[in-house]
Amino acid sequence: KDVDVMASPLKPFLTSRPKIPPLPVDFGDRSVHRLHFNECPFPPSxxxxxxxxxxxxxxxxxxxxxxxxxxxxxxxxxxxxxxxxxxxxxxxxxxxxxxxxxxxxxxxxxxxxxxxxxxxxxxxxxxxxxxxxxxxxxxxxxxxxxxxxxxxxxxxxxxxxxxxxxxxxxxxxxxxxxxxxxxxxxxxxxxxxxxxxxxxxxxxxxxxxxxxxxxxxxxxxxxxxxxxxxxxxxxxxxxxxxxxxxxxxxxxxxxxxxxxxxxxxxxxLTDPGHTAMILENNKRERERMAGALTALWCRVLDSATNFIAAELPCASPTVVSALRAEADIWTQAIAYPGFENFIRISVGGPEDTDALLAAFPGILQRAL
Ligand code: PMP
Structure with a gap:
């Protein structure tokens, strides 16, 4: 039976569906670099x-x-x-x-x-x-x-x-x-x-x-x-x-x-030492990541959190896709008018930063 969408009580939600498909949360046994949800790279206390x-x-x-x-x-x-x-x-x-x-x-x-x-x-x-x-x-x-x-x-x-x-x-x-x-x-x-x-x-x-x-x-x-x-x-x-x-x-x-x-x-809240370890790792890895991207002509915004936003010298969706396809590094492009060249990358553990810094220069060069 045909459904009259305009008469449906769900109309406001049917017409404002998000255009971007949701990013995956679970990757099964595959070990990927999860830098797309601003999660913590370490298990809890x-x-x-x-x-x-x-x-x-x-x-x-x-x-x-x-x-x-x-x-x-x-x-x-x-x-x-x-x-x-x-x-x-x-x-x-x-x-x-x-x-x-x-x-x-x-x-x-x-x-x-x-x-x-x-x-x-x-x-x-x-x-x-x-x-x-x-x-x-x-x-x-x-x-x-x-x-x-x-x-x-x-x-x-x-x-x-x-x-x-x-x-x-x-x-x-x-x-x-x-x-x-x-x-x-x-x-x-x-x-x-x-x-x-x-x-x-x-x-x-x-x-x-x-x-x-x-x-x-x-x-x-x-x-x-x-x-x-x-x-x-x-x-x-x-x-x-x-x-x-x-x-x-x-x-x-x-x-x-x-x-x-x-x-x-x-x-x-009973284990402040664990939280301190997370905060220290975050600062160290974020600074490594921001320094490397800045050296690659990206404009990295000042970050006081567990991710960075960087303006690339090219459209960011291309870079986001290439990082995913070539290095299993999951990041996000910022979807907002005027932010077409911006990428958001969460801070991970040292091995995530290593993988990003190894893959990023080549991918960026090919995207230019
Ligand atoms: N506010 C902001 C600004 C966030 O970035 C997030 C999660 N990414 C949330 C709220 C939601 O956090 P929670 O996991 O507590 O639902």
Whole structure:
């Protein structure tokens, strides 16, 4: 039977299907260089594996619906009130919940362009419009243009630091201005998925500026990056007020974080030595990669995170395909107008950098 697509209740989603096929997550037995998802190249701390094994013995019981042990561990780690933390199935879930909470048809959300793929999804799912504000030449968020893009219809503003996909760190003075000048009718979402890397580079703490903000706000962080737990799916939000924290209860499903994830994430915070090893490796390998690409006439944006964005002297999709086909190195081209020559490469372990640096010069030369 023919389906009338225009009459379908799925119409908004059928017409806004992503054009780019998703990149693979699993490669079976093949060992490839996974530099396309900003994952951590190392396995998690042994403390995590042990905690998960112990929690597995109690899988017949539902998990703690308010994540008590985990929020206690997070509250202690960042000196933040435990009753103003929300945990979720990755910060991805929090991004979707945020849209559900404040957006509806006709509303606007503001985000940098390019930005993380789930910001457009969060807005589109609610029938809202996402206004993307092009980043500066150095990859940083344009503060003036962001503020200028806000209208009376703006209900949500996404700010990312360190920024994905450019890697840049926002200065404290810049963020302070945003926190102060974004009007109270917009929920400010500060996405700090790469916070631990930024801090390791001397990046500032934005919570003091947020405490002075009169309007609503949340900060998003994750265990996916610096704690090597992308597969566990654990993100959390620090909420600016009790009101914001309670509002999230209206849109979230009960038991949204399973028992294994709660136990594993809390255990990750007990092993700061493991996180320090990850941060040190990341800085060393990122600097090797950035130095080599700069020497090859690429413009590498300043990165304070676990990936670099580089402008190549040619179109990046050709290079991304060749790296994949010739060296099993998986990277991403940045899909955004004006970024046709940009590649995003995650930082891996030393052997990933070695493979990249061996393959890159020849591939680049042939692509020119
Ligand atoms: N925000 C940004 C900016 C990201 O880059 C990512 C993951 N790549 C996320 C959020 C989602 O992270 P999580 O794994 O916690 O869902």
């Amino acid at each position: 042994p403390a995590v594996t042990q905690a998960i094994a112990e929690a597995a013995g109690r899988l017949n019981h539902y998990p703690d619906a308010v994540w008590s042990d985990l929020t206690h561990a997070i509250a202690t780690e960042w000196d933040w009130p435990q009753d103003r933390i929300i945990c979720a199935n990755g910060s991805d879930e929090l991004l979707m919940m945020t849209g559900q909470l404040v957006l509806g048809p006709g509303d606007e959300a503001v985000a940098p362009g390019p930005c993380f793929a789930n910001y457009p999804k969060s807005a589109a799912a609610q029938g809202a419009t996402l206004i993307q504000v092009p980043v500066r030449h150095d990859g940083g968020i344009d503060i003036d243009a962001t503020l200028a893009a806000i209208t009376p219809r703006t209900k949500l503003v996404f700010v990312t630091t360190p920024m994905n996909p450019t890697g840049t760190l926002m200065q404290t003075a810049e963020f302070t201005r945003l926190a102060r000048e974004i009007p109270d009718h917009a929920l400010l979402v500060l996405d700090e998925a790469y916070y631990e890397f930024g801090r390791f580079e001397g990046g500032g703490d934005h919570l003091p500026a947020l405490r002075d903000r009169s309007g609503p706000w949340i900060v998003l962080r994750t265990f996916s990056k610096a704690y090597a737990l992308a597969g566990l799916r654990l993100g959390y939000a620090l909420c600016g007020s009790e009101e914001v924290r309670t509002a999230f209860d209206q849109v979230r499903i009960g038991f949204n974080v399973n028992r294994l994830s709660q136990a594993g994430a809390a255990a990750a």
